[in-house]
Amino acid sequence: MTIRTRKRLIERVRKRVLIRLALAGLGVAFVMVAGAAMFVLWGVYNVSALQQHTEPVYSILNTALDRSISQRAEEIETPPLDDPAMAEQGLVYYRDKCVQCHGAPGVSRGDVGKGMTPVPPNLAHTADNRTPAEIFWAIKHGIKMTGMPSWQFIYTDEEIWEIVAFMRQMPRLSPAEYQAQADASRSGDSIPAQATAERQYTVKAGTILPDPERGRLAMYGYACIACHRIPGLVGPRADVGPPLAGIAERRFIAGVLANNFDNMVHWLRHPTQVDPLTAMPDLGVTERDARDMTAYLGTLE
Ligand code: HEC
Ligand code: HEC
Numbered sequence: 001m002t003i004r005t006r007k008r009l010i011e012r013v014r015k016r017v018l019i020r021l022a023l024a025g026l027g028v029a030f031v032m033v034a035g036a037a038m039f040v041l042w043g044v045y046n047v048s049a050l051q052q053h054t055e056p057v058y059s060i061l062n063t064a065l066d067r068s069i070s071q072r073a074e075e076i077e078t079p080p081l082d083d084p085a086m087a088e089q090g091l092v093y094y095r096d097k098c099v100q101c102h103g104a105p106g107v108s109r110g111d112v113g114k115g116m117t118p119v120p121p122n123l124a125h126t127a128d129n130r131t132p133a134e135i136f137w138a139i140k141h142g143i144k145m146t147g148m149p150s151w152q153f154i155y156t157d158e159e160i161w162e163i164v165a166f167m168r169q170m171p172r173l174s175p176a177e178y179q180a181q182a183d184a185s186r187s188g189d190s191i192p193a194q195a196t197a198e199r200q201y202t203v204k205a206g207t208i209l210p211d212p213e214r215g216r217l218a219m220y221g222y223a224c225i226a227c228h229r230i231p232g233l234v235g236p237r238a239d240v241g242p243p244l245a246g247i248a249e250r251r252f253i254a255g256v257l258a259n260n261f262d263n264m265v266h267w268l269r270h271p272t273q274v275d276p277l278t279a280m281p282d283l284g285v286t287e288r289d290a291r292d293m294t295a296y297l298g299t300l301e
Pocket of ligand 1: 100121
């Protein structure tokens with residue numbers, strides 16, 4: 001056998017081995033994809049809220065959550081939080097919006113918070129384990145797939161910092177102290193969240209140009225996606241209201257109001273004032289959020 005024929009032989013064998021390996025790889029990939037498809041389509045996965053993940057999956061998810069929050073909180077600058085008035089105001093927001101899920105000193109979570117998976121954690125000691133910036137980030141952005149809502153279209157940054165200031169006091173509050181403060185502020189003249197957000201916007205009015213990207217996120221924040229299909233947003237593809245593609249090109253809003261920027265802002269804030277019979281509810285949209293959302297709607301083709 002000459003050297004040449006031997007080389008050719010080796011080459012042929014190598015090719016065959018490579019082809020078999022490639023086929024085997026394809027086979028394995030196919031089985032995996034088919035397995036995953038069957039897992040999904042046959043409904044093997046139990047989505048019951050009482051069926052907790054296995055211990056390893058649970059701890060992987062928790063690590064991912066911890067890392068995700070701390071990475072994203074790194075850039076956030078923490079303002080001074082020691083003013084007792086801040087914590088006092090934060091308590092009001094906490095009492096109104098958070099207790100139902102997280103509970104408070106001496107107060108049980110409500111029925112919604114009891115049956116959720118993952119269970120909303122007791123936040124009494126969160127301020128010992130997380131930095132203020134991390135807590136701020138979690139409140140502002142919410143946590144996907146856990147039921148923790150994003151609060152940035154309900155509270156301004158300043159208001160969220162007040163909640164953080166309160167959470168730092170929480171470990172030291174006895175149930176009786178919490179109750180006393182919560183009751184005291186109930187009878188007082190605390191400003192509802194929307195009103196403060198509003199006031200803050202009008203102060204800066206004229207200087208803020210509407211921000212379409214913020215408007216896009218706001219449409220998740222107000223759950224517009226629960227009723228409308230909106231290009232650029234992922235959701236249940238519901239048609240409770242009309243799809244909003246090309247909305248800026250329509251002549252009338254909801255068939256009754258001439259379609260321009262100011263009227264759209266007005267519609268988004270007070271649809272039932274425009275048309276008392278409309279099925280679109282008033283959602284407590286602030287002026288700023290409505291302007292940002294209108295700017296985004298204007299980009300839709
Ligand atoms: C509908 C229920 C619900 C409401 C209302 C709610 N949360 Fe949550 N929250 C959750 C759930 C669920 C988690 C995530 C649990 C986990 O860690 O897996 C969470 C997580 C958090 C975390 C991160 C905790 C950590 O260390 O991982 C913070 C901080 C927080 N919530 C604060 C708040 C504040 C402040 C409010 C009120 C403005 C609030 N939450 C309202 C359900 C809720
Ligand atoms: C509970 C369901 C629901 C929610 C939530 C909702 N909408 Fe609507 N929306 C409707 C319905 C229904 C109509 C049709 C109203 C009519 O014609 O009277 C409508 C109409 C509209 C229109 C006018 C459409 C047209 O063709 O003239 C716009 C724009 C709009 N909604 C935007 C929004 C935005 C932005 C949000 C979130 C801030 C939102 N909607 C939240 C149900 C909803």
